Amino acid sequence: MLSNERLVPYLAAAMLLAAMLATDVEAADDARTLAAPETFQAIGDAAARSAALFSEAGKVLTHPRCVNCHPAGDRPLQSENGRLHQPPVERGADGFGLAAMRCATCHQKANFEPGRVPGHPHWHLAPREMAWQGKTLAQICAQIKDPARNGGRSLQQIHEHIATDSLVGWAWAPGFGREPAPGTQKEASVLIAAWIKDGAACPGQ
Numbered sequence: 001m002l003s004n005e006r007l008v009p010y011l012a013a014a015m016l017l018a019a020m021l022a023t024d025v026e027a028a029d030d031a032r033t034l035a036a037p038e039t040f041q042a043i044g045d046a047a048a049r050s051a052a053l054f055s056e057a058g059k060v061l062t063h064p065r066c067v068n069c070h071p072a073g074d075r076p077l078q079s080e081n082g083r084l085h086q087p088p089v090e091r092g093a094d095g096f097g098l099a100a101m102r103c104a105t106c107h108q109k110a111n112f113e114p115g116r117v118p119g120h121p122h123w124h125l126a127p128r129e130m131a132w133q134g135k136t137l138a139q140i141c142a143q144i145k146d147p148a149r150n151g152g153r154s155l156q157q158i159h160e161h162i163a164t165d166s167l168v169g170w171a172w173a174p175g176f177g178r179e180p181a182p183g184t185q186k187e188a189s190v191l192i193a194a195w196i197k198d199g200a201a202c203p204g205q
């Protein structure tokens with residue numbers, strides 16, 4: 001048997017390993033969860049606090065479940081790495097696809113689990129001016145606030161859209177094999193509300 005003293009280095013190594021694993025798990029959790037607005041209360045400066053709140057909500061905005069429908073080009077994106085949609089479909093004039101290949105041909109009113117096809121009654125692409133693909137959070141922030149590029153919405157209407165729109169809500173119930181957006185729709189909307197209340201400041205870059 002090993003004496004207690006001789007066990008110490010092994011114990012220390014085991015504890016170090018456990019600590020490293022725990023940090024990894026926390027980091028992974030961190031990307032999957034949203035902190036509550038209270039977490040940012042310690043930031044005294046309202047603009048800095050507001051920007052921090054937007055950055056937290058940005059975990060959602062930059063998630064593939066949102067970005068895949070807010071692409072820079074004319075084709076939707078798919079999967080966790082945002083590759084171009086297969087088959088090759090285009091947004092068309094109204095975002096619901098070209099006349100010969102409408103989104104609803106394949107995307108039904110709800111997720112179709114056997115075929116792994118996502119679905120929603122209004123499944124279509126966000127217009128080009130609402131593209132988030134390839135943009136920094138600062139650029140997305142400026143764009144979301146700009147009525148010329150956000151569908152003529154006030155900040156309150158942006159909050160309402162994120163809080164209640166069911167197409168946005170799909171991102172948290174995306175169906176088979178897809179990672180849901182971080183946190184919950186409620187948590188995301190509470191962060192956006194706090195961001196607006198503190199002045200709707202944008203992060204630096």
Ligand code: HEC
Pocket residue numbers: 064065066068069076077078079080085086087089090091092095096097098101102103104105106107116117118123124125178
């Ligand atoms: C010919 C059938 C077909 C048509 C038409 C079609 N899609 Fe799809 N789409 C699919 C299938 C199948 C998937 C699931 C692929 C996967 O995730 O592996 C999919 C996935 C997607 C995704 C990925 C969702 C995610 O985050 O994982 C988006 C976004 C999307 N489609 C948008 C559209 C839009 C917008 C249109 C119309 C302009 C459209 N699709 C037209 C078949 C189609």
Ligand code: HEC
Pocket residue numbers: 060061065066067069070095123124125126127130143144145149150151158161162167168169170171181
């Ligand atoms: C199936 C496609 C689809 C998905 C998924 C999707 N959106 Fe959108 N989004 C749209 C469309 C279409 C519009 C334009 C609707 C309008 O203006 O009425 C839009 C507009 C918006 C707007 C208002 C305009 C702007 O860009 O400022 C916000 C905010 C928004 N989406 C947030 C989100 C968030 C957050 C997610 C993910 C949690 C998401 N969307 C996922 C299709 C989608």
